[in-house]
Amino acid sequence: MSFWYYILTLNTISLILIVMRLADYMKRNDWARSFVAWKLGVSEPAVTRYLNGDRLPNAEVMVKIYELTKGNVQPNDFYPLRPKRDVQ
Secondary structure (H helix, E strand, O other): OOOEEEEEEEOOEEEEEEEOOHHHHHHHOOOOHHHHHHHHOOOHHHHHHHHHOOOOOOHHHHHHHHHHOOOOOOHHHHOOOOOOOOOO
């Protein structure tokens, strides 16, 4: 499965969040890096860096990614989720 599953427990309710990465969305839609680069107005090496995690898209590009993927890939998807620690 190419989705990340995060299970959060809030009291006794469990929520499952499915986070889709850009690479997953591209694969699912059979999109080439050159196509995504053209649609985003960036270079193909920039898309490669986004996919490898070597570079974060700027705010303008993140909005374009959100629009291009119809909201399936969101800015938060570029940041790893970490478990919340209890503060005492």
